[in-house]
Amino acid sequence: MSESLSKELSEKIERVKAHLAKAFADAPVTEDVCLTCSFQAEDVLLLKLAMEMRPEIPTLFLDTGYHFAETYAYRDQIAEEWGVKLINLLPAKTVAEQEAEFGVLYQTAPDRCCGMRKVEPLFRAVAQYKVWITGLRREQAKTRATLEEVAPFTLPGGEQVLKLSPLADWTTKDVWYACQHFGIPLLALYDKGYSSIGCEPCTSLPVDPNDPRSGRWAGRKVECGIHIEAAPARS
């Protein structure tokens, strides 16, 4: 560990650990709890904290086939160095098959592309678990402003999982300081100015410095769909 932490951030880390500890105590079977990881900073931080308690936690990565080469290299580096139980979620069609059949959907119909390459594979996988841990934060986007740390989530097939977002109240600075503190190397694309990193064709440098996701989908949309519930979880 390098950087010392403020009292506030130390307390936030302890709260995250308490959330994780409770989730693991409530779901003691390893295969009941998964963590989704895009290999952006908050997800990698959360992965590190989760692996301290459950080193074999299933870690789901949406392998759309459209990621930056840097993302794939970083994913492989972290997975190997940390011994991550990495599960790459693949869409039904390869990039070549999809483009041959439907054209370049990220240009013509990004919602459909995200649906096929992210939403469907992710929901199909998450349905196998009882608890889904995410690195989502309220500060990331207006669509996430009301994010709860713990909430039931209903999948399109009607299955319900408990969605745990223990970094919900974290700021970007919190994430950076904590990563420094724990000595976590970060995806090299941050050094090039990217603040939110997804598939390469749909990610550019942020156009609004106050909106970290303003480089995603060139303003055409703000979410890929995996964090949008299919139906109300509560009556």
Ligand code: SF4
């Ligand atoms: S982010 Fe872009 S390339 Fe990736 S699945 Fe969505 S539309 Fe397709």
